[in-house]
Amino acid sequence: MRIGPLSLYAFFFLVPLAFSDICTQPTTAHKLLMGQIKQDGASPMTFEKSQTIAVIGAGMAGATCARALQLAGHSVHVFDKSRGPGGRLATRRVEWIDRQGLSNTTRFDHGAIGISARSEAFREFVDRCVHEKRLAMWEPTLAAGSLPLDDGDRFYVPVPAMPSLCRHLLDGASVTFSYAVDALHKSPLGWQVEAAGERHPLIFDSVVLALPPAQIAPLLGSHRHDWAEQAAVTNMQSCWTLMGITEGPESVLSWAIARPPTGPLAWVMRNDARPGVERTPGSAQWVIHAQAAWSCQHLEQPAAWVEQQLQAALGEWLRRPVNWLHSVVHRWRYALPPVTSATASDSCWWDASMNLGVCGDFLGGAGIDAVEGVERAWLSAQALCAALLQRAANMGDEDKASTTHETGHDRVA
Numbered sequence: 001m002r003i004g005p006l007s008l009y010a011f012f013f014l015v016p017l018a019f020s021d022i023c024t025q026p027t028t029a030h031k032l033l034m035g036q037i038k039q040d041g042a043s044p045m046t047f048e049k050s051q052t053i054a055v056i057g058a059g060m061a062g063a064t065c066a067r068a069l070q071l072a073g074h075s076v077h078v079f080d081k082s083r084g085p086g087g088r089l090a091t092r093r094v095e096w097i098d099r100q101g102l103s104n105t106t107r108f109d110h111g112a113i114g115i116s117a118r119s120e121a122f123r124e125f126v127d128r129c130v131h132e133k134r135l136a137m138w139e140p141t142l143a144a145g146s147l148p149l150d151d152g153d154r155f156y157v158p159v160p161a162m163p164s165l166c167r168h169l170l171d172g173a174s175v176t177f178s179y180a181v182d183a184l185h186k187s188p189l190g191w192q193v194e195a196a197g198e199r200h201p202l203i204f205d206s207v208v209l210a211l212p213p214a215q216i217a218p219l220l221g222s223h224r225h226d227w228a229e230q231a232a233v234t235n236m237q238s239c240w241t242l243m244g245i246t247e248g249p250e251s252v253l254s255w256a257i258a259r260p261p262t263g264p265l266a267w268v269m270r271n272d273a274r275p276g277v278e279r280t281p282g283s284a285q286w287v288i289h290a291q292a293a294w295s296c297q298h299l300e301q302p303a304a305w306v307e308q309q310l311q312a313a314l315g316e317w318l319r320r321p322v323n324w325l326h327s328v329v330h331r332w333r334y335a336l337p338p339v340t341s342a343t344a345s346d347s348c349w350w351d352a353s354m355n356l357g358v359c360g361d362f363l364g365g366a367g368i369d370a371v372e373g374v375e376r377a378w379l380s381a382q383a384l385c386a387a388l389l390q391r392a393a394n395m396g397d398e399d400k401a402s403t404t405h406e407t408g409h410d411r412v413a
């Protein structure tokens, strides 16, 4: 048996999953994993055969998969349509000209506000990242009159920027960015991905899709029609987001987050109150997320109209006119998992006969309602990796069995 340092690291990375209290429905893969832990003692991840695996999506789910699979000794190639990793763990660089005609650059964390950890397994992962200074703890002051924060007034924020955590998970992985996969092909040789009418030359044993459901559905169509249908009817919540810089009295910071109880605004965040962000005297940086219902209702409105509405809504919340130096809006069509989902009882989808898997925040498993998106994505990725790794281990055993048969050599028990 091959028990390399990578396998041992995979042990420490994946074992917490098996003890997770939030995955209230342990998958067969979890149970098998547990069984193997007992059988092999210190090395649950021992594989004879390295697989080549394509992971599509370099957000939290895809990067987590890539890390775990690589650590288990497999050869992983990640594809993402964006120019960098992170997906909705996003930071946007905005260039703007101030009143003196000088050019400025401001970075807004305009996707996930922060990470919270409910499950024991994810808490362990978060603690390790805090220890390694990849996540900073943030306890923002809440504005008077706000709805309360859900998670004990505490977030964890990737530093120095939101995509940094995924960038770290992808460290050493082979990644192709700016590659929007629009078809998957399966042949007796394996899987191939296609973008803009051209097949990528690499051929893979397995494919993992780590994308929002609407982007998964067209790729699954001819391979798993049933999954494609489920993905197509999983309605993610949308979110219009305003980012901007203001000058005036609100630059003096008395709070960092507001959750207005009424009106179109869901979250009002002082971007310059986040860990590691420098404040500029006399100005304030804002990231403002609209309510999901409001965003859905106005999803197809022109950006300029949305910008105006959200600017006005901030003025109403602050009860004074706001002096905007610059602002821009972003439309998140697929921002957050649905509140209730037809697929909520599955932690991931894995078809061992096709070597095809799906993970992401829209899955996550039963009992997961209170868990936030980033943690859901991580849990889903862990569940998929456990299934895939178990499959890979079984394939190793099958190979060993057939070798034994042909050569008559003893098989390692």
Ligand SMILES: Cc1cc2nc3c(=O)[nH]c(=O)nc-3n(C[C@H](O)[C@H](O)[C@H](O)COP(=O)(O)OP(=O)(O)OC[C@H]3O[C@@H](n4cnc5c(N)ncnc54)[C@H](O)[C@@H]3O)c2cc1C
Binding pocket: 056, 057, 058, 059, 060, 061, 062, 079, 080, 081, 082, 085, 086, 087, 088, 089, 110, 111, 112, 113, 114, 115, 116, 179, 180, 181, 182, 210, 211, 212, 215, 239, 241, 289, 332, 334, 335, 336, 337, 359, 360, 361, 362, 372, 373, 374, 375, 377
């Ligand atoms: C405004 C906002 C606020 C949020 N706030 C929070 C919060 O406070 N706490 C929290 O836990 N969660 C929050 N979330 C949700 C959280 O960001 C997500 O649940 C999580 O990041 C999802 O990770 P994922 O890997 O499943 O998907 P994603 O991050 O969406 O990653 C999918 C990746 O796939 C890529 N991709 C898509 N299609 C293709 C294709 N065809 N080919 C190749 N690549 C493709 C995308 O570029 C992307 O990088 C928020 C999200 C938004 C938008």
